[in-house]
Amino acid sequence: MGTTQLESVPEPKYWHLKTVLSEALDSEFSVGEILPNERDLAARFGVARATLRQALEQLELEGRLQRRRGVGTTVAPPRMGVAVGSDRQGWPGGGDDAWSCVDCALAVPPAAVATALETPREQAVHVVRRSRVSHGQPVAAELLYVPAASVPDLAAIDTPSEAARARAVLRELQHLELQAQDRAVELGSARADDARELDRLPGAPVLVVTTRFFAGGRTAALSVATYRADTCRLTFGASGGVEIHHGPEPERQAS
Amino acid sequence: MGTTQLESVPEPKYWHLKTVLSEALDSEFSVGEILPNERDLAARFGVARATLRQALEQLELEGRLQRRRGVGTTVAPPRMGVAVGSDRQGWPGGGDDAWSCVDCALAVPPAAVATALETPREQAVHVVRRSRVSHGQPVAAELLYVPAASVPDLAAIDTPSEAARARAVLRELQHLELQAQDRAVELGSARADDARELDRLPGAPVLVVTTRFFAGGRTAALSVATYRADTCRLTFGASGGVEIHHGPEPERQAS
DNA sequence: TAGTGGTCTAGACCACGAG
DNA sequence: TCGTGGTCTAGACCACTAG
The missing domain is CATH 3.40.1410.10 (Chorismate lyase-like)
Structure with missing residues (x-):
């Protein structure tokens, strides 16, 4: 019956988590600020620490976060x-x-x-x-x-x-x-x-x-x-460069 | 006292594993070949699957491996x-x-x-x-x-x-x-x-x-x-490029 | 249907940095 | 000494591919 092709693909938790965190970084944190530690964050989102870490790793890869052992996780400045x-x-x-x-x-x-x-x-x-x-x-x-x-x-x-x-x-x-x-x-x-x-x-x-x-x-x-x-x-080229960051995907509409 | 500064820093398992696998790829496998599956590999090296995966992820990041869900892990061609x-x-x-x-x-x-x-x-x-x-x-x-x-x-x-x-x-x-x-x-x-x-x-x-x-x-x-x-x-520049890969670190000797 | 890699859990211990 | 992130385990289930 109506296998209506609605979101039949559950988004992975860490992916959704990354999105949520990314938005939180934009709106609620400033550069250099220290995030709660991983155990607290994982508990807050109701996931295992490993899952939370998977999201943090992605954000670090994208240059949004900086993690230092023994210190904590901080919001990274723009590249x-x-x-x-x-x-x-x-x-x-x-x-x-x-x-x-x-x-x-x-x-x-x-x-x-x-x-x-x-x-x-x-x-x-x-x-x-x-x-x-x-x-x-x-x-x-x-x-x-x-x-x-x-x-x-x-x-x-x-x-x-x-x-x-x-x-x-x-x-x-x-x-x-x-x-x-x-x-x-x-x-x-x-x-x-x-x-x-x-x-x-x-x-x-x-x-x-x-x-x-x-x-x-x-x-x-x-x-x-x-x-x-x-x-x-x-x-590569003349200027030191203007900041170009990836935001969410643009709202595409027929032209 | 002889705190002889010998290998006091144990290398992480996944790092050592990555090195071993990397050498095996060079000597025992050819491009396109399929590796044993992750569960077997993990058992063979006596580590948990998650640890083995950490090593595979690094090798994939370096372009040495290609993993496809439902298929397996294969040796990647040079970039x-x-x-x-x-x-x-x-x-x-x-x-x-x-x-x-x-x-x-x-x-x-x-x-x-x-x-x-x-x-x-x-x-x-x-x-x-x-x-x-x-x-x-x-x-x-x-x-x-x-x-x-x-x-x-x-x-x-x-x-x-x-x-x-x-x-x-x-x-x-x-x-x-x-x-x-x-x-x-x-x-x-x-x-x-x-x-x-x-x-x-x-x-x-x-x-x-x-x-x-x-x-x-x-x-x-x-x-x-x-x-x-x-x-x-x-x-960037004229040629399509000669292959440059990272090998092991060179033997450095005083000049 | 069987086998693969991908995701996730709930723990444990370790290495490092700061007080 | 304590809290942090880093490593590791032994499971479980899911999504995908191929036969």
Whole structure:
């Protein structure tokens, strides 16, 4: 009989919960405010804590919440715009590009990196670590892979600190003529060391920006930068960006 | 006393599990292969199913696995490179840009969109829906918001279908002189309608690409495109992209 | 109908941060 | 020391797909 195709699909509890919480965040909370703890919230909504957590995880993924163990759950500020493509072209480290050098080492890169660099397997390359801070908090960690062939004059340099050696590598790069560069963005999860640097737990969602730098007909350097996905909106182009958030779906009506 | 700082931090089980599974995927499985079901896997590793699922979720987030209800868990192919910034500048719909129109409606946009368009609240704009298919599967869904002021001559047009009206809006846009454009990428989760179109469950992770088109000193159009984060790597620049995957951390050694 | 992944529960213990 | 979020368990039932 009348299987009237009315809402025969029950919405998952955590999904509905997320919607309710999202609306509450908009109307009843302000940035930085601390939410009730998970056990209280779960009780208040009459669900198990795991279910409540599923909703919170989604909201954190969307950058609406920030959770810290031992502290609590707070309302996150809008994501900050982080310029990734503002310099039309340019070597890393050229003309203050918002990054600061951490250290430098010789290391055998992952196989995929070696492939991109067209470098023999098991051959060590310079690995420059840099970090990027915006609005007072760390937003990105970068590994910059530079084959020794790209910085031939580096051996003569004697530097006092790790960071200084990193800067020396970058300085050498500027001498090459940059022919082209190439960017890709994908979703990843933070490795243990990146997580530490980004002040997040391992596995936290990150946006991985891979940049290839071409010079002398080769890939002269490869940058793998991991940005905190919860707090960052990567911007390409001139402006720092106007806030664009997803609200509820628009009321669609025939035109 | 010898508090020898040896592994005092027990690695979470799901994290270790993820590592083990990841290595197994590299060495013992090939693309498309079906993994044992979750209950068997959990038993095999001696953990609860929820713990095993936590590891699988991470691997799916990284694009290594694909899970489908009622079917099983399969090994995902490497992410496909999807060109987002290849056309230097250009209106949507100009010179085949890999998108196909779905329909068009007049709707009141979300508040944030209205702000970006510098349009009065509650004022309806054209909303063009487009979808993008790559390698035979849907990879992105787009909502393109076009204020009526940007396409003044549209009213005279009488079109037979929704898709045709969408194309008419795009055609009108080409007449404007594009002064600049502006992109941002951030992490989001699929709304119910996007999820349906992308063949995913609601809440699935997506990369949201927001593009603003400037003409005549105003924001003439705003595109919000949501890409499947599990299967796509967004590329900016000339090439379709060489595969860059994250392997294990490199062996770092003093230089 | 059988088997899969998706959701949900009601507990337990642990690691961390602040007072 | 106490309260927080993070991890983990051992179940249960549901929604979907395929044969």
